[in-house]
Amino acid sequence: MERFADLSLDTMMAVVAILGVLCLLLNVKRMMWLAERRLRLQAIGEVAELVGAADAPCYRTIDALVERYPSSILSEALSEVAEHICGIRLYRVAMIAERSGIYEYLQRKAACNTSLQRARYLALLAKFPLSRRYGDYVAMYLDDSDSRVRFYAFVVQLVADSEAAVRRLAAFDRMLAPFELATLLYLLRRGDSPIAYTPLLCSESCNLRMLGMMVASHFGDTECESLLHKIVGRDDDTSVEALYALASIRGSVAHDDVRHLVNRLSAPRRRSLCRRLAHEGYSCKAIESLLDTHEQQYFEELSNSYKRPILCS
Amino acid sequence: MQLIALLLFIVALLLLVGALVSAWRRRDISADKLFDVEHTLLRNRVANIGVSMVLLAPRSIEAITNLLNTLYPATELVVTIDSHRQNALLRRLIERYAMIGVEHRHLIGCNSHVTGLYRSRRRAFRQLVVIETEEAEMSFEVAVAAATYDHILRVPRGAVLEEHAVGRMVAELGSAESIATTGVVSLTGATLQLMPRTGDNNIGIRYVVRPLAWYDTRPAYALFAAIGITLGTAALALLTKEPLASAAAMSLCGVLLCAMCVAARMLSQKSLLRTFSAVVENFYEDLLVYMKKISYLYLRKL
Numbered sequence A: 001m002e003r004f005a006d007l008s009l010d011t012m013m014a015v016v017a018i019l020g021v022l023c024l025l026l027n028v029k030r031m032m033w034l035a036e037r038r039l040r041l042q043a044i045g046e047v048a049e050l051v052g053a054a055d056a057p058c059y060r061t062i063d064a065l066v067e068r069y070p071s072s073i074l075s076e077a078l079s080e081v082a083e084h085i086c087g088i089r090l091y092r093v094a095m096i097a098e099r100s101g102i103y104e105y106l107q108r109k110a111a112c113n114t115s116l117q118r119a120r121y122l123a124l125l126a127k128f129p130l131s132r133r134y135g136d137y138v139a140m141y142l143d144d145s146d147s148r149v150r151f152y153a154f155v156v157q158l159v160a161d162s163e164a165a166v167r168r169l170a171a172f173d174r175m176l177a178p179f180e181l182a183t184l185l186y187l188l189r190r191g192d193s194p195i196a197y198t199p200l201l202c203s204e205s206c207n208l209r210m211l212g213m214m215v216a217s218h219f220g221d222t223e224c225e226s227l228l229h230k231i232v233g234r235d236d237d238t239s240v241e242a243l244y245a246l247a248s249i250r251g252s253v254a255h256d257d258v259r260h261l262v263n264r265l266s267a268p269r270r271r272s273l274c275r276r277l278a279h280e281g282y283s284c285k286a287i288e289s290l291l292d293t294h295e296q297q298y299f300e301e302l303s304n305s306y307k308r309p310i311l312c313s
Numbered sequence B: 001m002q003l004i005a006l007l008l009f010i011v012a013l014l015l016l017v018g019a020l021v022s023a024w025r026r027r028d029i030s031a032d033k034l035f036d037v038e039h040t041l042l043r044n045r046v047a048n049i050g051v052s053m054v055l056l057a058p059r060s061i062e063a064i065t066n067l068l069n070t071l072y073p074a075t076e077l078v079v080t081i082d083s084h085r086q087n088a089l090l091r092r093l094i095e096r097y098a099m100i101g102v103e104h105r106h107l108i109g110c111n112s113h114v115t116g117l118y119r120s121r122r123r124a125f126r127q128l129v130v131i132e133t134e135e136a137e138m139s140f141e142v143a144v145a146a147a148t149y150d151h152i153l154r155v156p157r158g159a160v161l162e163e164h165a166v167g168r169m170v171a172e173l174g175s176a177e178s179i180a181t182t183g184v185v186s187l188t189g190a191t192l193q194l195m196p197r198t199g200d201n202n203i204g205i206r207y208v209v210r211p212l213a214w215y216d217t218r219p220a221y222a223l224f225a226a227i228g229i230t231l232g233t234a235a236l237a238l239l240t241k242e243p244l245a246s247a248a249a250m251s252l253c254g255v256l257l258c259a260m261c262v263a264a265r266m267l268s269q270k271s272l273l274r275t276f277s278a279v280v281e282n283f284y285e286d287l288l289v290y291m292k293k294i295s296y297l298y299l300r301k302l
Helices: A002-052 A059-068 A071-083 A088-099 A102-112 A115-125 A132-143 A147-160 A162-170 A178-190 A197-201 A206-219 A222-232 A239-248 A256-264 A267-280 A293-306 B002-024 B026-037 B061-068 B087-097 B136-146 B165-173 B217-240 B243-268 B272-301
Strands: B051-056 B075-082 B099-102 B114-120 B128-133 B151-155 B159-161 B181-185 B191-196 B205-209 B214-216
Touching (some): A002 A059, A002 A071, A002 A088, A071 A115, A088 A102, A102 A132, A115 A132, A115 A147, A147 A162, A147 A178, A162 A206, A197 A206, A197 A222, A206 A239, A239 A256, A239 A267, A293 B099, A293 B114, B026 B165, B051 B061, B051 B136, B051 B165, B075 B087, B075 B136, B087 B114, B087 B128, B165 B191
Parallel strands (some): B051 B075, B051 B151, B075 B128, B181 B205
Antiparallel strands (some): B099 B114, B114 B128, B151 B191, B159 B214, B181 B191
């Protein structure tokens, strides 16, 4: 009995110790996460203060910053600040990054790592103002086996040489995924990508057309309605996207090409389109040529449920 | 000494398992870190991907407030309220968000179970939809019928979402054509899955390993309560040093561990192995980061 008690005590202590270690690890993890976040926020504050100051930062201040923060935190802080500013202040960020060796750090890390880690460092690099030599440097990653590395290398090239953006986009070897297009739209808002959507919408390249549609729907410009009708009539991968882009700019859907496309859609897709059109605030009259009687009734009831005149007052 | 050796062996085993699991899920972890860089993008709409979050019979108004803080723009929150039991909550919701009753005839097939559909008059809460139902069993179907967007995120009661959690899922979903659904993993290994309204949900599921993206309070409380009780019992057994007390404490530990496993499994709806692997792999990742930081500080000191 005594021996059993000793054994059970040891085993119990082992179990308790394991649970204690696990509990401790959870707490350590939380503490580390909080400490890192605090350090990052502190670094962002200091960088923002330097960038927003009346005078350009001196080298001694930048060197002090480098002493205080590791390159990983500093690169993230600088990219965070760079994301939220534009114009002449952006070159201050570039100056700090140049002096603190962030460009070299990111290039080195991209070279050392593989796959998504490499993509991460390239994504960080793309947030800074870049000269053309960086575009040439990342050209070797355009043949990487990972699609995200290829994409972020491509983004770095776009940032480094924005004049050739349209040519590069047209020559991109695959159709861009929605999140990648959103990344390009973000570059556009920063001024690193073309903003004139008309040549994009008229292009033969799928990627350019998709980007053009995203630009048009993002800015809600109704002048591109006829171009979107043309894309709807093309009957290819981009037609449905063009229909949704048309809906988001509240363009006219009473068009033959739109009608033909809607007729070819499956029942769930048509129902989804109904919900989207109702959400965008289309009237029953505007869509009556697109939908059958049951769908029109559904659309009407759905529209009434939004009660726009009351809710949006 | 034997005990220390056993402990060291177990810790080594944990590290080994962690290394293996971490290597296996390296891509997901890296994807998560990539989205960390792109967090500004997570606030922007990705193509036509919209998410309707469904919360069934919430206990408090704070759960709704938390979900309304989601930063991804194309989101909607559909809340169902049991008309028999949650009248007080409904009144508070109507008062707080200035909600008015609207028509609900479009809820085909579920209309008979719905007592009322409410939308907010305030522009800031346009994404909030409250449904008053009579039958709790049909709540999810009713909520899906009322949802606007094509992707449904069923949020369990008691879950607290990070503001970027939906954005991360959408980013993962919009990153490749082949992915049908995606989700985030919590600290306890439970998952929140973004489901398309139609189609096969079991094709191409990808999980973003994001331990703090969301957490469910119930398994965490169960875990910490069990650990606390176990430690307390063990301390008692050590102090008394009686064989009978030790045996009783040992049995109690066993029962508690079993209860904890069952609770974690039932509440998170995932196997214990998954929970364990999530905890271990997070630990392994952090250990690597910690070692890197120590080495950095050491080099800096030199």
